[in-house]
Amino acid sequence: MGYKNLLVQLDTTRACQKRVAAALELAQRFDAHLVGLYVSPELSVPSFIEAQLGEEVRTMQLNLRRERAEEAIGSFEEAARKAGVTVESRRQAAFLDEIPDVIALHGRYSDLVILGQQDEDDEESLPSSLTEETLLSVGRPVLMVPYIGAPEGFGRQITLGWDGSREAARAASDALPFLKRADAVRVLCVNPKRGIGGHGEEPGADIALSLARHGVKAEAQHVVSREVEVADLMLSRAADQGTDLMVLGAYGHSRMRELIMGGVTHTLLRNMTVPLLMSH
Template sequence: MAYKNLLVHLDDSETCAGRVAAAIVLAEAQDAYLTGLALAVETSMPTYIGGQMPVEVLEVQRAQVLERGQAVATRFDEALERSGRPGASRLVTGLDIDAARVVALHARHADLVVLGQEEPEAPPALPRHLAEDVVLSAGRPALVVPYIGAGKTLGRRVMIAWDTGREAARAVNDALPILKQAEAVTVLSVNPRPGVDLHGEEPGADIALHLTRHGVTVEVQQTQVEEINVGDTILSRLADLGCDLLVMGAYGHSRLREVVLGGVTRTMFESMTVPVLMSR
C-alpha cells in the first residue's frame, strides 16, 4: 500500500516553494506521480460593480491573473524537473469564491492533497481558510505544510493524536503508507478515560496493535493536562520527541461559508510547527 497519485495546491505566495518541496519529498518516498494545481482566479465582485467597469479593464485584469497562474505553474514544473519526479502542472481558471471547491474536486482524484497553512501576517493569495475548507470537504487525506515550511525530513518520526474518534481512525489508516516507512511512531492520548469512549482499559493500545499488524513500530503515551489545552499539549510533545509529522483527525464543518473548527483542529491550523496529515 502506497500513495501513487499526489496533488499539491499552488499559489503565488512566498510559502508555496516550501509546500512544493515537501510534496516532492513525499512523492519521492512513495514513488508517486505529483500534480501541481495552479489556480488563476479572478476576484469576484457584485454585478452592479462589475457591470460598470470598462470591458478593457476587465480584460487586462483577467490577463494579469492568467499570467500569474502560468508563472506559478512554470515554477512548479521547473522544481519537478530538477527533482526528477514524474508529474505535471495543471492550470485552472475561475473565481476566488470557488477556489476551495475547485481544489477539493481535484483532490478527489488523488490519494492525498498537499496544502499550505495560511500565513497570518501576509496578504492571502487566495480566499482565507482555503486549506481548512478543502480538508473538511474533499473527502481525501490532506497534508498541511506550515508556512515556515517542513524540516529536513518528513515522516521519519511521527506522532498520532489519538482520541478514538471516527476522524482520527480514518487519519491513521490514511497515513499508513507513511507510518509503515517511519522510524518511530508515537500514539499520544491526551486526557483519556480508561474504559470509556472506546479507549479501552489501556488507552491507545488497541490502535497500536492494529498498526503493529501492519508492520509499524509503535510507542503509546498518555498524558493528563488541566492548565493548558489539548492542542498546546500536542505541540509541546511534538517538540519534545523531535517529530516531523503529526497525524490527526480534522473536526469541524462549514456554516454559511464560515469554517467552524474543533478546538484542537483550530489550534493546529493556527500554530502548527510540523506538517500535519489530517482526515475527516
C-alpha cells in the same frame, strides 16, 4: 501500500516553493504521480461597477491573472525538472468561495492532497477558512505544510493523536504509508477516558497493537492536563520529542462548535510548525 497519486496546491505565495519542495520529495519517496493545481481566483465585482469598467481594464485584469498562473506553474515545472520528477500541471478559474470545491473535485482522484497553511503576513495566502472547507469536503487525507516549510525527509518521527474517534481511526489508516516507514511512532492520548466508549483500559494500546501488525513501531503514551489546552499540549509534546509529522483526525466536534468555542483542529492549523496529516 503507498501514495501513488499526489496533488499539490499551487499559488503565488512566498510559501509555495517550500510546499512544492515537500510535494516533490514525497513523489520521489513513494514513486508517485504528482499533479500541481493552480486555481486562478476570479474577481467578484458588483454588476453596477463592472458596467463602468472599460474593456481595457478587464483585459489588464485577465492578463495579470494569466501571468500569475503561468509564473506559479512555470516555477513548479522547473522545480520538478531539477528534481527529476515527472509532473502534470492544471489550471482552473473559480471565485474565491468556490476554490475549496475545485480543489476537492481534483483531490478526490488523489491519494493525498497537499495544501499550505495560511500566512497572515502574505495577502496571497489562501484564507484558513477555505483550507478547512477543503479538508472537510475532499474525502481524502490532507497534508498541511507549514508556511515555514517542512523538515527535510519529514515522517521519521511521527506523533499520532488518538482519541478513539472515527476521524482518528481514518487518519491512522490513511497515514499508513508514512507510519510504516517511520523510525518511531508515538500514539498520544490526551486526557483519555478509559473503558467502553473511550480509549480502553490502557489508552492507546489497542491502536498501537493494531499498527504493530502492519510493521509500525508504535509506542502508546498518554498525558493528563486540565490546565493546558489539548492542541497546545500536543504541540509542546511533539516539539519536545522531535516530531517532524503529526497525524490526527480533523473536527471530531462540529466545525461550527470549533469555530465558536475553539478546538484542536482549528488551533493546530493556526499554530502548526511541522506538517499535519489530517483526515475527516
